[in-house]
Amino acid sequence: xxxxxxxxxxxxxxxxxxxxxxxxxxxxxxxxxxxxxxxxxxxxxxxxxxxxxxxxxxxxxxxxxxxxxxxxxxxxxxxxxxxxxxxxxx
Amino acid sequence: xxxxxxxxxxxxxxxxxxxxxxxxxxxxxxxxxxxxxxxxxxxxxxxxxxxxxxxxxxxxxxxxxxxxxxxxxxxxxxxxxxxxxxxxxxxxxxxxxxxxxxxxxxxxxxxxxxxxxxxxxxxxxxxxxxxxxxxxxxxxxxxxxxxxxxxxxxxxxxxxxxxxxxxxxxxxxxxxxxxxxxxxxxxxxxxxxxxxxxxxxxxxxxxxxxxxxxxxxxxxxxxxxxxxxxxxxxxxxxxxxxxxxxxxxxxxxxxxxxxxxxxxxxxxxxxxxxxxxxxxxxxxxxxxxxxxxxxxxxxxxxxxxxxxxxxxxxxxxxxxxxxxxxxxxxxxxxxxxxxxxxxxxxxxxxxxxxxxxxxxxxxxxxxxxxxxxxxxxxxxxxxxxxxxxxxxxxxxxxxxxxxxxxxxxxxxxxxxxxxxxxxxxxxxxxxxxxxxxxxxxxxxxxxxxxxxxxxxxxxxxxxxxxxxxxxxxxxxxxxxxxxxxxxxxxxxxxxxxxxxxxxxxxxxxxxxxxxxxxxxxxxxxxxxxxxxxxxxxxxxxxxxxxxxxxxxxxxxxxxxxxxxxxxxxxxxxx
Numbered sequence: 199x200x201x202x203x204x205x206x207x208x209x210x211x212x213x214x215x216x217x218x219x220x221x222x223x224x225x226x227x228x229x230x231x232x233x234x235x236x237x238x239x240x241x242x243x244x245x246x247x248x249x250x251x252x253x254x255x256x257x258x259x260x261x262x263x264x265x266x267x268x269x270x271x272x273x274x275x276x277x278x279x280x281x282x283x284x285x286x287x288x
Numbered sequence: 289x290x291x292x293x294x295x296x297x298x299x300x301x302x303x304x305x306x307x308x309x310x311x312x313x314x315x316x317x318x319x320x321x322x323x324x325x326x327x328x329x330x331x332x333x334x335x336x337x338x339x340x341x342x343x344x345x346x347x348x349x350x351x352x353x354x355x356x357x358x359x360x361x362x363x364x365x366x367x368x369x370x371x372x373x374x375x376x377x378x379x380x381x382x383x384x385x386x387x388x389x390x391x392x393x394x395x396x397x398x399x400x401x402x403x404x405x406x407x408x409x410x411x412x413x414x415x416x417x418x419x420x421x422x423x424x425x426x427x428x429x430x431x432x433x434x435x436x437x438x439x440x441x442x443x444x445x446x447x448x449x450x451x452x453x454x455x456x457x458x459x460x461x462x463x464x465x466x467x468x469x470x471x472x473x474x475x476x477x478x479x480x481x482x483x484x485x486x487x488x489x490x491x492x493x494x495x496x497x498x499x500x501x502x503x504x505x506x507x508x509x510x511x512x513x514x515x516x517x518x519x520x521x522x523x524x525x526x527x528x529x530x531x532x533x534x535x536x537x538x539x540x541x542x543x544x545x546x547x548x549x550x551x552x553x554x555x556x557x558x559x560x561x562x563x564x565x566x567x568x569x570x571x572x573x574x575x576x577x578x579x580x581x582x583x584x585x586x587x588x589x590x591x592x593x594x595x596x597x598x599x600x601x602x603x604x605x606x607x608x609x610x611x612x613x614x615x616x617x618x619x620x621x622x623x624x625x626x627x628x629x630x631x632x633x634x635x636x637x638x639x640x641x642x643x644x645x646x647x648x649x650x651x652x653x654x655x656x657x658x659x660x661x662x663x664x665x666x667x668x669x670x671x672x673x674x675x676x677x678x679x680x681x682x683x684x685x686x687x688x689x690x691x692x693x694x695x696x697x698x699x700x701x702x703x704x705x706x707x708x709x710x711x712x713x714x715x716x717x718x719x720x721x722x723x724x725x726x727x728x729x730x731x732x733x734x735x736x737x738x739x740x741x742x743x744x745x746x747x748x749x750x751x752x753x754x755x756x757x758x759x760x761x762x763x764x765x766x767x768x769x770x771x772x773x774x775x776x777x778x779x780x781x782x783x784x785x786x787x788x789x790x791x792x793x794x795x796x797x798x799x800x801x802x803x804x805x806x807x808x809x810x811x812x813x814x815x816x817x818x819x820x821x822x823x824x825x826x827x828x829x830x831x832x833x834x835x836x837x838x839x840x841x842x843x844x845x846x847x848x849x850x851x852x853x854x855x856x857x858x859x860x861x862x
Contacts, residue, residue: 228494229492242350249353250364250366253360254444258448259517262517281841
């Protein structure tokens with residue numbers, strides 16, 4: 199009887215330790231997940247900021263000004279352009 | 289037992305009883321207390337316990353982006369910091385105060401004033417500062433100062449797209465334009481969740497969400513920012529050149545009803561909205577009504593063609609260039625003898641248009657105006673869309689019926705006018721307009737017979753040829769059709785003799801129309817005021833650029849346009 203009790207005690211202690219460990223692991227993993235999600239949010243914010251920057255650099259007024267001013271480009275005369283109609287895909 | 293033991297004093301019985309009672313009483317007290325704590329106050333205590341480790345986190349919703357049809361950003365939210373203070377906790381040295389004031393771009397006196405009211409617990413020092421400024425403020429390490437994150441909306445398009453996109457207020461809620469119209473889908477819904485934090489403040493467990501949040505969804509507009517920029521630029525040049533008070537332009541895709549560009553002047557910079565006037569904020573194309581003048585003639589005449597009251601070659605006597613009805617006289621600026629119906633459009637004869645209108649039943653004419661969308665606000669999902677004024681036909685007098693034929697006594701918005709012209713571009717179908725990208729052809733409402741629409745299209749093409757009122761609207765490579773308008777402005781119920789609204793509405797390529805462009809200039813005051821001189825060149829510039837950007841095939845020979853001489857260009861008075 200005493201032997202069985204001792205065995206059960208050992209099993210109980212082992213189970214208890216296992217529970218604590220797995221709980222700890224799950225919390226650690228969760229905090230990692232949380233951190234990565236935070237990073238994802240930050241990256242999203244960065245993406246928005248970069249998109250904004252791209253739009254600002256690529257403003258049509260700015261592009262036009264640089265093209266006509268600094269690069270001396272101009273819209274070609276329609277007579278000097280040729281419209282190519284792509285052949286329908288087979 | 290029989291006799292008291294030597295040396296022991298027998299204690300009175302009450303003492304033992306008292307002790308017992310005291311002990312029982314103490315136990316009872318403890319039991320009562322524990323019942324009180326365990327049973328009655330348990331919720332409160334558990335809550336207090338949970339407070340030590342569990343937290344409720346707010347999940348802010350990011351506002352959706354607004355994009356143009358090619359995915360270019362027109363409005364983007366990005367987080368910024370707001371700096372606030374608890375005035376009674378703030379301790380500032382003179383040096384810190386100067387530094388802080390400089391960082392926040394305010395005078396030390398202004399900073400002092402904000403911190404003066406010590407009874408308040410919360411004072412914003414500055415909202416929406418850039419991240420680097422916020423970091424510098426934090427580095428000062430001033431007690432009683434705190435920061436929290438907010439979103440700020442940026443508009444890369446600036447004044448070019450200001451009227452369409454609109455803007456949000458400081459609380460990130462839409463106030464104008466698309467931002468207001470689509471507030472629900474753009475705004476999203478903030479949520480919150482309960483989590484367990486450890487000693488170091490890390491979140492270790494998600495207990496559950498209290499309210500599921502949802503970020504705002506992105507919105508793709510029908511606007512093409514290249515065409516928008518082209519239209520805004522052309523309009524701006526024309527407004528400055530003609531010293532006009534204001535101007536508006538709209539570009540429509542005939543097939544899908546999408547609004548590719550919509551620009552107004554004066555405009556404003558939505559990123560810096562200090563000192564804004566109502567005139568700058570108004571989206572004239574959509575919300576302002578005006579008497580369109582001659583640009584309305586095609587509708588009455590198309591009705592006459594459809595009902596068989598006239599054919600393009602029917603002769604209308606317009607001599608001597610005057611027509612008196614009741615005690616009002618209609619004038620032609622260039623009197624001619626007899627004109628065909630086609631020439632009435634080409635030369636923009638008021639007398640001719642009035643005579644044709646008087647031959648039509650007023651109910652049919654009213655019905656025609658209703659069918660093309662006048663007098664009713666268009667359903668385009670934009671705040672403040674104007675419907676215009678169209679009086680019931682029962683109250684029309686003959687003179688009103690005659691003046692309405694050439695666009696007086698009826699008011700429309702430029703958007704309505706441009707939309708109405710889709711019936712000529714689409715063989716009689718009126719297309720519903722949209723500001724949101726659909727990318728697909730939209731079904732239209734058949735409001736005019738195909739034959740009448742095609743006849744009118746040919747007449748409108750004639751109107752931009754030499755001898756018509758709008759040869760300056762022609763462009764090399766594509767056939768154009770359109771109509772000029774020069775209307776006297778109404779002021780205090782009377783027509784001002786020297787104030788005009790010049791307009792041009794047209795479409796191209798005439799062989800298979802793709803775009804409708806409408807241009808309006810309010811009070812051009814640099815000498816010229818005819819629609820054919822002031823508005824038609826703007827139309828040509830925008831139409832040519834837009835057709836090139838959309839890679840629309842040429843339908844006209846690539847020959848230089850012969851510059852029309854002054855004599856060839858017919859002038860008009862409405």
